[in-house]
Amino acid sequence: MSSATPHSTRPKQTSFVSYVSPTPTSPWGTYLSQVDRVVPYLGHLGKWAETLKRPKRALIVDVPIEMDDGTVQHYEGFRVQHNLSRGPGKGGVRYHPDVTLEEVMALSAWMTVKCAAVNLPYGGAKGGIRVDPKQLSMKELEKLTRRYTSEIGIIIGPQRDIPAPDVNTNGQIMAWMMDTYSMNTGATATGVVTGKPIHLGGSLGRVKATGRGVFVTGREAARRLGLKLDGATVAVQGFGNVGGSAAELFAQAGSKIVAAQDHTGTIFNAAGLDLAELMPHVKQVGGVGGFKGAEALEPEAFWDVKCDILIPAALEGVISAARAKRVTAKLVLEGANGPTVPEADDILAERGVLVVPDVICNAGGVTVSYFEWVQDFSSFFWSEDEINVRLDKIMVDALKKIWDTADRHQITLRTATFAVACERILIAREERGLYP
Numbered sequence: 387m388s389s390a391t392p393h394s395t396r397p398k399q400t401s402f403v404s405y406v407s408p409t410p411t412s413p414w415g416t417y418l419s420q421v422d423r424v425v426p427y428l429g430h431l432g433k434w435a436e437t438l439k440r441p442k443r444a445l446i447v448d449v450p451i452e453m454d455d456g457t458v459q460h461y462e463g464f465r466v467q468h469n470l471s472r473g474p475g476k477g478g479v480r481y482h483p484d485v486t487l488e489e490v491m492a493l494s495a496w497m498t499v500k501c502a503a504v505n506l507p508y509g510g511a512k513g514g515i516r517v518d519p520k521q522l523s524m525k526e527l528e529k530l531t532r533r534y535t536s537e538i539g540i541i542i543g544p545q546r547d548i549p550a551p552d553v554n555t556n557g558q559i560m561a562w563m564m565d566t567y568s569m570n571t572g573a574t575a576t577g578v579v580t581g582k583p584i585h586l587g588g589s590l591g592r593v594k595a596t597g598r599g600v601f602v603t604g605r606e607a608a609r610r611l612g613l614k615l616d617g618a619t620v621a622v623q624g625f626g627n628v629g630g631s632a633a634e635l636f637a638q639a640g641s642k643i644v645a646a647q648d649h650t651g652t653i654f655n656a657a658g659l660d661l662a663e664l665m666p667h668v669k670q671v672g673g674v675g676g677f678k679g680a681e682a683l684e685p686e687a688f689w690d691v692k693c694d695i696l697i698p699a700a701l702e703g704v705i706s707a708a709r710a711k712r713v714t715a716k717l718v719l720e721g722a723n724g725p726t727v728p729e730a731d732d733i734l735a736e737r738g739v740l741v742v743p744d745v746i747c748n749a750g751g752v753t754v755s756y757f758e759w760v761q762d763f764s765s766f767f768w769s770e771d772e773i774n775v776r777l778d779k780i781m782v783d784a785l786k787k788i789w790d791t792a793d794r795h796q797i798t799l800r801t802a803t804f805a806v807a808c809e810r811i812l813i814a815r816e817e818r819g820l821y822p
């Protein structure tokens with residue numbers, strides 16, 4: 387049309403992305419720099435790379451609830467659908483006082499990459515509420531969950547976007563989410579969330595799946611490094627669902643879990659922590675702090691602990707440039723999402739520390755979530771053995787393809803995972819075409 391502004395003079399379009407102010411070490415800033423690093427390996431698909439830098443959709447919701455004392459509190463909730471090119475959105479829901487839109491955007495984008503890295507027919511999404519759930523009673527937690535689910539109900543659904551557990555959320559919270567969505571839509575919809583209790587269409591093996599995936603990728607990486615798991619020393623940050631399950635599997639393989647850190651404390655035992663005693667302690671008191679069979683350390687000392695394998699399995703951004711210089715491990719297994727900032731990534735690579743990145747390392751959870759979703763649709767449930775064998779195979783095959791890509795281009799496993807995943811996402815983008 388003659389009235390159209392010539393392309394060269396059009397101002398650069400912003401989007402709601404401009405409402406967040408990422409820094410080089412913040413989650414969205416970290417993600418953007420990871421995308422920039424992969425663009426040279428995307429060939430002609432690079433022209434679509436901008437779509438990876440803009441979440442498709444972000445919903446911010448007010449979550450008011452009546453507290454047990456009769457007062458009304460308002461919490462801020464989010465659900466971001468980063469990319470739906472390959473299928474419905476998939477990603478957890480986090481309850482944490484530090485949750486922000488920027489963080490949820492980054493977590494949703496990493497879900498897009500992760501699902502494509504293991505070739506699941508999903509896009510990426512993530513949700514969260516800015517709340518400290520430990521300050522709430524069970525009744526308040528249930529009200530919070532139900533109101534949040536109802537508010538984001540306009541964009542979630544078994545074929546649209548399927549939430550799952552993340553930090554501070556669990557099977558009970560998924561059960562309330564499933565029930566609320568079902569009540570609002572008038573039919574029991576088990577496939578609307580994954581990570582549900584077994585009696586409500588949950589899958590065997592889901593609770594420990596992320597930790598199992600960390601173990602499987604760690605086992606493969608250790609084999610390539612010539613590092614024997616039997617006798618290897620392991621330090622784990624975050625002793626929740628992911629860190630605790632991974633620690634158990636490494637211990638079963640003969641590794642010594644020499645240090646563990648969570649929000650309650652940092653513990654160390656050079657001879658290896660006795661997990662048969664530590665696990666019940668964590669269950670009983672809510673964390674590793676105060677465990678009798680270990681020495682208590684200052685939190686910062688965790689990063690100086692001598693170990694062969696380091697597993698960050700808590701929150702993002704914990705491996706800063708300064709800490710990367712102190713890491714003693716040969717192998718870092720990113721159980722958490724986004725634990726390593728880009729500058730630290732470079733330092734670890736220069737120091738010859740192998741990093742198995744989050745977008746493949748912790749993909750075991752979403753893989754078994756996918757199994758759960760498939761089982762819900764077919765109403766036919768698999769044995770735990772079948773699930774673990776299929777999970778192992780998907781993780782091993784995906785890691786092999788990523789490793790081959792890394793070798794071919796002489797790039798890190800992180801950039802190789804992004805290369806494999808982004809190629810799949812952008813092929814889908816291109817084949818679907820740009821609507822309208």
Ligand code: NAD
Binds near residue numbers: 555624649702723751
């Ligand atoms: P969780 O709530 O079960 O456990 C979180 C752990 O982190 C707890 O041990 C907590 O004490 C610890 N933690 C919190 N703040 C900390 C701090 N400041 N310092 C040290 N430790 C701290 O959560 P989770 O499901 O195990 O998730 C852990 C990480 O794994 C997150 O990054 C999450 O996004 C990622 N992840 C989880 C899944 C899953 O299936 N649950 C899947 C993929 C990735």
